[in-house]
Amino acid sequence: MSDPRAKPQRRRPRSTPADQARAAAFDVLAAIREKDAYTNLVLPPLLRSRGLTGRDAAFATELVSGTVRRQGTYDAVIAANLDRPLAKVDAAVLDALRLGTHQLLAMRVPSHAAVGTSVDLVRAKVGPGPSGFVNAVLRKISAHDLSGWVRRVAPDPASDPVGFASVAHSHPRWVVSAFTTALGDRADELDDLLGADNAPPKVTLVARPGLSTVEELVAAGGAASSLSPYAVTLDSGDPGGVAAVAEGRAGVQDEGSQLVAVALSRAAVEGRDERWLDVCAGPGGKSALLAALAGSAGARLLASERQVHRAGLVAGATATAGTGLLGVVAADGTRPAWRxxxxxxxxVDAPCSGLGALRRRPESRWRRTQADVDDLVPLQRALLSSALDAVRPGGVVAYVTCSPVLAETSGVVEAVLAGRDDVHLEEAAGLLPGVPDCAGPLPGTVQLWPHRHGTDAMFLALLRRS
Ligand SMILES: C[S@@+](CC[C@H](N)C(=O)[O-])C[C@H]1O[C@@H](n2cnc3c(N)ncnc32)[C@H](O)[C@@H]1O
Structure with a gap:
């Protein structure tokens, strides 16, 4: 029997699945911030370990991905509602504010629920101290919708178009400037490009030739895509549930990544065509497709990667490749182990800023800096030069980046071409006849775009050694 004289205890409501989804989202944001983790690597195992499935897993995924994508906009909104600089807000409290702001401005969570659950979250995860502060800031933010806040906090688009785009579309200023330059005479597409970066991409599968078919993947619930002859998109569902993916006969691969590998395989080569090389192979997506294509063409691919553990991933990705794979080695492509x-x-799928894949790796935009690009360029040039040495006269090298930033694309190709007289640039766009509007910054090069092609912003230059 309970003691009738005891004070009535205020019973805390039991935590709902939605609260658990919010707690999971908060913990993923902490991992991204503290451990430089990637959402797509941390979130799925965390959801599994917490038993979150179906709608609750989808809610947590949208919370994390949307919050990370929109961080630039939300920080400007939060900053406008503080009585101190944003940098003075405790990092964990700021994460809770960002999650709350995303629920208020981009998810259809009622204001009282978005504010109340954020206060509960911060009380549970950080302590009671900042709960009043979180309550006050989020209640102020709930006064306007997203476009209302953008009008209030973004710079005037007429006097500072880059600053406006940066806040409105949540990209760092330097990235907005670099993309504007890369779009060249199509800079009027900037809003579309930045908008496409903020939309979650469909899952795209590749049917590895000789191992699976587009028909098999369509029968498993996908839809054939129009650009790559091997691509199938999934609207929803777990790709791991597709038998061909589970068996390594198909894989998850952006259509742009498929197209650059396909273009290399289609380039005309006179004479011997038996030995193919992937210099920067880890984790192995393009190697798996190239090995399958090599197998169908009677050639064999050597997949090489500098980092030993990533070479291990390549071995896993190419395990089903069969006769098209010569082997996997760990080697520095700038000090080649071949004649x-x-x-x-x-x-040469060069290490790059990855700014072409912001749809899939939303956190990259907050990590990368102009200095990273400056640091990568010498390595990119060295890898392309070594690749040109590795190819025989008459053979072809595909230089690829998952970035449209000119320093990494045309800048590298021009610099390497300027230093040698045994290489010329070839027409690569013509190798992808079904891909409209893909001309790159140098004649013959290819630049794919999320907003035009629904792919990552892959760059491709085809160079032939004479
Ligand atoms: C853009 S990723 C390649 C992605 C891969 N082609 C795929 O489709 O899965 C670049 C890779 O180059 C590797 N790398 C960096 N420096 C290298 C070097 N000097 N030699 C060879 N590989 C290098 C990185 O470790 C990374 O795995």
Whole structure:
């Protein structure tokens, strides 16, 4: 029996699945911030370990991904409602404010629920101290919708178009400037490009030739895509549930990544065409497709990667490749372990800023800096030069980046071409006849775009050694 004289206890409501989803989202944001983690790597195992499935998993996923994507806009909104600089707000409290702001401005969570659950979250995760502060800030933010806040906090688009786009579309200023330059005479597409970066992409599968077919993947619930002959998109569902993916006969791969590999395989090569090389192979998506294409063409691919553990991932990704795979090695592509002129086709999928894949890696935009690009360019040039040495006269090298930033694309290609007289740039766009509007910054090069092609912003230059 309970003691009738005891004070009535205020019973805390039991935590609902939605609260657990919010707690999971908060913990993923902490991992992204503290451990430089990637959402797409941390979130799925965390959801599994907490038993979150279906709608609750989808809610947590949208909370994390949307909050990370929109962080630039939300920070400007939060800053406008503080009595101190944003940098003075405790990082964990700021995460809770960002999550609350996303629920208020971009998800259809009623204001009282978005504010109340954020206060509960911060009380549970940080302590009671900042709960009043979180309550006050979020209640102020609930007074306007997203476009209302953008009008209030973004710079005037007429006097500072880059600043406006940066806040309105949540990209760092330097990225907005670099994308504007990369769009060249199509800079009027900037809003579309930045908008496309903020939309979650469909899952795209690749049917590895000789191992699976588009028809098999369509029968498993996908829809054939029009650009790559091997691409199938999934609207929803777990790709791991598709038998061909589980068996390694198909994989998850952006259509742009498929197209650059396909273009290399289609380039005309006179004479011997038996030895293909992938210089920067980890984690192995393009190697798996190239090995399958090599197998169908009677050639064999050597997949090489500097980092040993990533070479291990390549071995896993190419495990089903069969006769099209010569082997996987761990080697520095700038100090090659092969003789000059050994290969007929070479892919250099260079380490780059990755700013072409912001749809899939939303946190990258907040990590990368102009200094990273400056640091990468010498390595990109060295890898392309070594690849040109590795290919035989008459053979082709595909230089690829998952970035449209000119320093990493045309800048690298021009610099390397300027230093040698045995190489010329070839027409690559013509190798992708079904891909409209893909001309790159140098004649013959290809630049794909999320807003035009629904792919990552992959760049491709095809160079032939004479
Ligand atoms: C853009 S990723 C390649 C992605 C891969 N082609 C795929 O489709 O899965 C670049 C890779 O180059 C590797 N890398 C960096 N420096 C290298 C070097 N000097 N030699 C060879 N690989 C290098 C990185 O470790 C990284 O795995």
């Amino acid at each position: 000059d002129g050994s290969f007929d086709r070479v892919l």
